[in-house]
Amino acid sequence: MSTHAPVRTIPDQTGRTWLVTGATNGIGREVARSAAAAGARIIVPGRAPERVSALADELRALGGDPVTGALDLADLASVRRFAASVDEPVDVLVDNAGAASPRRRETADGFELVLGTNFLGPFALTNLLADRVRERIVIVGSDAHRGARIDGADPHFRHRRWTFPAAYGQSKLADMLWARALQSRLDARASGVRVELAHPGWALTNIQNVTGAAALDRVVTAVTALVAQSAHAGAWPVLQAAVSDLPPLTYLGPDGAGHLRGRPSSQETSALARDDDAAEAVWALGVRETGTDLRPRASEPTDGRAAG
Secondary structure: OOOOOOOOOOOOOOOOEEEEOOOOOHHHHHHHHHHHHOOOEEEEEEOOHHHHHHHHHHHHHOOOOOEEEEOOOOOHHHHHHHHHHOOOOEEEEEEOOOOOOOOOOEOOOOOEHHHHHHHHHHHHHHHHHHHHEEEEEEEEOOHHHOOOOOOOOOOOOOOOOOOHHHHHHHHHHHHHHHHHHHHHHHHHOOOOOEEEEEOOOOEOOHHHOOOOOHHHHHHHHHHHHHHOEOHHHHHHHHHHHHHOOOOOOOEEEEOOHHHOOOOEEEEOOOOHHHOHHHHHHHHHHHHHHHOOOOOOOOOOOOOOOOOO
């Protein structure tokens, strides 16, 4: 069976601005390409200037009008600088960037790298940009959240044993719960912004290259290519979450066996990912670690919460 889905398009996005993190490769690149081809103005930040520049050239060739910027989600100072540089409304914010690692590593701020990049950096960025977002926030999750747990006392694995499944699952469960708490705050602000969730299933991207050995990574990629769907197909649930008329907190993913590949469909998250108390605990973790929260609007009374 071919791993390449038929080419799909999204509705006309002329006059709309998308901000896509992690757009220099994989799922994010396909999301940015599709949105640009539909006429959207794309803001594409990234860590590697040469890759950001190459992507911008590609988006221009598709008729887009990209804006570039420097952003490292594993460095809160970088997150703050980039957020301060965004001086225009954003219709769709796609929190797509993520990290995997073969061993425990730390971010510039001393966070466990996977949690810091997959949850804490995007959490801070979204809070800092919230007043500029007009319509939709898409958080890219994963079925790795199922069966995962978050250790609030030791989220950075400083005392417990680190394994990649535990770290990645924790980060993705945090994303699912963050989305829930974020939607409740956006509703309280009467912003009209909807938060949606999506996962790409098993898609052929560079995220599987986490063994730490180049030769072994090549073997993993070759094996993955035999069974995984393309990055283009994996991007489709994310694109649907960005443009479809969906109830808030819809979770879209492939409809095939094991939700690994197939057409986008609405799926149920784990029971824990729907727990409001757990969502509030994850929000508190994000605020404590990043020092950011949703700033009350000027017309709202302040309540002493930390502001981004």
